[in-house]
Amino acid sequence: MRAGETVTRSPKEHAEYHRLDALGGVDMLQARYYRQRFARHVHDTFCIGVIDQGAQRFYRSGAEHVAPRGDIIIVNADDVHTGSSALEHGWAYRAIYPHPDLLNTILRELPEGKGFVPWFPDAVIHDPGLSEQLLLTFSMLAKEGNNLLKETLLLSSLTLLSVRYSRTRRPPQRLPAATERILRVKDFIESCPEADHTLTRLAELAGLSHWHFLRQFKAVTGLTPHAYLVQARLRKAKELLRQGFTILDTSMICGFTDQSHFHRHFKNSLGLTPGEFIKG
Structure with a gap:
């Protein structure tokens, strides 16, 4: 430790x-x-x-x-x-x-x-x-x-x-079809959180209209697709920072607009700055 x-x-x-x-x-x-x-x-x-x-x-x-x-x-x-x-x-x-x-x-x-x-x-x-x-x-x-x-x-x-x-x-034996579609999109976002995902692409992956996709995604995850994407990027950022990547490189690799954008989201979700996280 x-x-x-x-x-x-x-x-x-x-x-x-x-x-x-x-x-x-x-x-x-x-x-x-x-x-x-x-x-x-x-x-x-x-x-x-x-x-x-x-x-x-x-x-x-x-x-x-x-x-x-x-x-x-x-x-x-x-x-x-x-x-x-x-x-x-x-x-x-x-x-x-x-x-x-x-x-x-x-x-x-x-x-x-x-x-x-x-x-x-x-x-x-x-x-x-x-x-x-x-x-x-x-x-x-x-x-x-x-x-x-x-x-x-x-x-x-x-x-x-x-x-x-x-x-x-108990884990459900079989998930509803709509939930399975959203989980498939979640897995896709987690696999490449740095990508500039579009609503059209994610809705197509779920096989839903734009409106129904937004509604179903929030119903299943509690977050909008964009908010979930930010969380996925932050999870990846934490791993990169632990591996020794710089804050600037991490923000760029994870798809944040700039370092201040990364800093703001990190603090709003984790309660500390990327610099404080590195010092832990």
């Missing part, structure tokens, strides 16, 4: 990012925000966090939620969500972003868990004991050394969270 470096972007706001080696790799973010407003976006990982100070307001699963100090926030992988302060004095939180494969592995170890998709129905959880355990885990993960203890704490916390609050959903 490499320790993150705090980068101050204003007298009050800061974000500290860590890329952890624990249990195959987990991202962690510790942040203090006042004016930050996360645009609608998705992660291909879960987000599991605890509010340290203030309160966060966010959209998830079709509704607005408020998480006060000490509460746990959870966003499922691929859940469309936002984020902003619920109070004038902002909010601070710590969060980890485990991949679904990790939680799926944990669930397979539990009774009746094999073959199910992990899912948390509650966006906000009030559980002081578990919150304290998560905060202890986050504190240990941010330090150097003690890898065995870190992985033990992380596995214990995720297992306890899953046992108490996760539900299981």
Whole structure:
């Protein structure tokens, strides 16, 4: 693990990012925000966090939620969500972003868990004991050394969270034809997010009219095709930055208009700048 470096972007706001080696790799973010407003976006990982100070307001699963100090926030992988302060004095939180494969592995170890998709129905959880355990885990993960203890704490916390609050959903045996068409378009976008895709080309791939394609795509993904394309570009950008590509090269390779355009989308979705991400 490499320790993150705090980068101050204003007298009050800061974000500290860590890329952890624990249990195959987990991202962690510790942040203090006042004016930050996360645009609608998705992660291909879960987000599991605890509010340290203030309160966060966010959209998830079709509704607005408020998480006060000490509460746990959870966003499922691929859940469309936002984020902003619920109070004038902002909010601070710590969060980890485990991949679904990790939680799926944990669930397979539990009774009746094999073959199910992990899912948390509650966006906000009030559980002081578990919150304290998560905060202890986050504190240990941010330090150097003690890898065995870190992985033990992380596995214990995720297992306890899953046992108490996760539900299981069987993958559908057969998807509706319209959904399969949209998923085919999603896969196409993910395969070449840097391309200058057109509505006509994507609608043709789905076998739908322009209007029906836009409607079906948002119904399935929760995002417009353009918003989804931006998220796909950001996912590719994160991988390139981790591989050592420069911010300028990454923005060009991933299809962003310019570096400032890339910077704005990155911060609006991830809560930190590309430079802060690299330093993690």
